[in-house]
Amino acid sequence: MFDLDKAQRLSLTVQVESRLKSALILGMLKPGARLVTKEIAQQLGTSITPVREALLRLVASSALDVTPAQAFLVPAISECxxxxxSTIRKSLEGMAVQKVTREINKSGLMRLNQLRESFLNARKVSVEAVLKAKRDFYFQLFNYAEMPTLMELIEQLWVRIGPSFNYLYPRFDEVSGMTHNYDTLIEALTDRDEAGSVAAIHKGIMDDFDILLRQYRGQ
Structure with missing residues (x-):
């Protein structure tokens, strides 16, 4: 019975951690924000213990900071x-998309085209919808590489930079008009063009960087 309780608690902790990761990736948590365990537990309808354990797991992976007084904070990300x-992302995501380019099938390409359409529609809705559609597209793409360890590393990087996108929420006009390179990427995948696929991934990363760079420099 004890082992079953422990397994159930671990499962709940993982679920809470996943929800928090998603919130970080989507920029829903502002850099410097203090995360209150009790409030999160109430919002998720769970007890405090799995929330605290999930927060500690995120601290261990450098996704959150913790003060000596055990306060959990969303870290601020410097420009540097x-x-x-972004440099590390270019290496890891380029590795993933190279493998995907060699192995993706028609069903996979069809799914990516559907997610591309979802992204275009999201630009008419909200910043959160855009960021979610963007995540769904790229994570589906990387999952086609079937390299779970690499996928885990990529996700960790997205979790770390996600809070920076909170600055885009008041700038919906800019986000809704932002360019995208999904057409170029899907075309390269269709043609089995590894260099073209990697170039498209790198461009997407640098487009993100350029948008945030203006925020860092107060433009």
Missing amino acids: HYQEI
């Missing part, structure tokens, strides 16, 4: 740190 993460 964001640039470093």
Whole structure:
């Protein structure tokens, strides 16, 4: 019975961690924000214990900060740190898309086209909808590489930079008009063009960086 209770608690902790990761990736949590365990538990309809355990797991992966007084904080990402993460993303995501380009089938291409349409529609709705559609497209793409360890590393980087996108929420006009390279990427995947696919992934990363760079520099 004890082992069953422990397994159930671990499962709940993982679910809470997943919800918090999603919130971080989508920029729903502002850099510097203090996360209150009791409030999160109430919002998710769970007890405090799995929330606290999930927060500690995120601290261990450097997705959150913790103060000596055990307060959990959403970290602020400096321009230099964001640039470093973007460089690493180019390497890891380029590796993933190379493998995908070699192995993706018609069903996979069809699914990516559907997610592309979802992204275009999201630009008429909200910043959160855009960021969610963007995440869904790219995570589906990377999952086609069937490299779970690589996928885990990519997700960790998205979790770390996600809070920076909170600054885009008041700038819906800019986000709704932002360019995208999904057409170019899908065309390269269709043609089995590894160099073209990697170039499209790199362009997407740098487009994100350019948008945030203006925020960092107060433009």
